[in-house]
Amino acid sequence: MKKMVVIFALTGLLIGCGKSEPNVDIETYDKVNQLFGINYVQVKVKAISDEVTVEDIIVNRGNCKIENKNIFNGKPILPKQLKFGESVSVSFSGPCEAAQVDVVTNNGSWTVSY
Numbered sequence: 001m002k003k004m005v006v007i008f009a010l011t012g013l014l015i016g017c018g019k020s021e022p023n024v025d026i027e028t029y030d031k032v033n034q035l036f037g038i039n040y041v042q043v044k045v046k047a048i049s050d051e052v053t054v055e056d057i058i059v060n061r062g063n064c065k066i067e068n069k070n071i072f073n074g075k076p077i078l079p080k081q082l083k084f085g086e087s088v089s090v091s092f093s094g095p096c097e098a099a100q101v102d103v104v105t106n107n108g109s110w111t112v113s114y
Helices: none
Strands: 006-008 024-032 039-047 051-059 080-083 087-092 100-105 108-113
Touching (some): 024 100, 024 108, 039 080, 039 100, 080 087
Antiparallel strands (some): 006 024, 024 039, 039 087, 051 080
């Protein structure tokens, strides 16, 4: 069974390096690969403004490696333009557990620490 920790980053938990109001919601899941028993991280970013481009997602200051390729077509997942309510999910290879997640958008950067 997978270990899942869900953290919803609310406006008050986000530290913006740009605009004062975040334009995304960030959800972080700490998971376990069932085959190898290795911890990894999945990050889901949802647009809460009319249009936003997610340019990069950084976990643990770059110490967790992003898996930025679509497994079906081999194309990069990021950058990804989102409309209100749309989301993008990216996994980070293990072993990795999230302590800090930075999301870089075209309207600023947002950081969530755990």
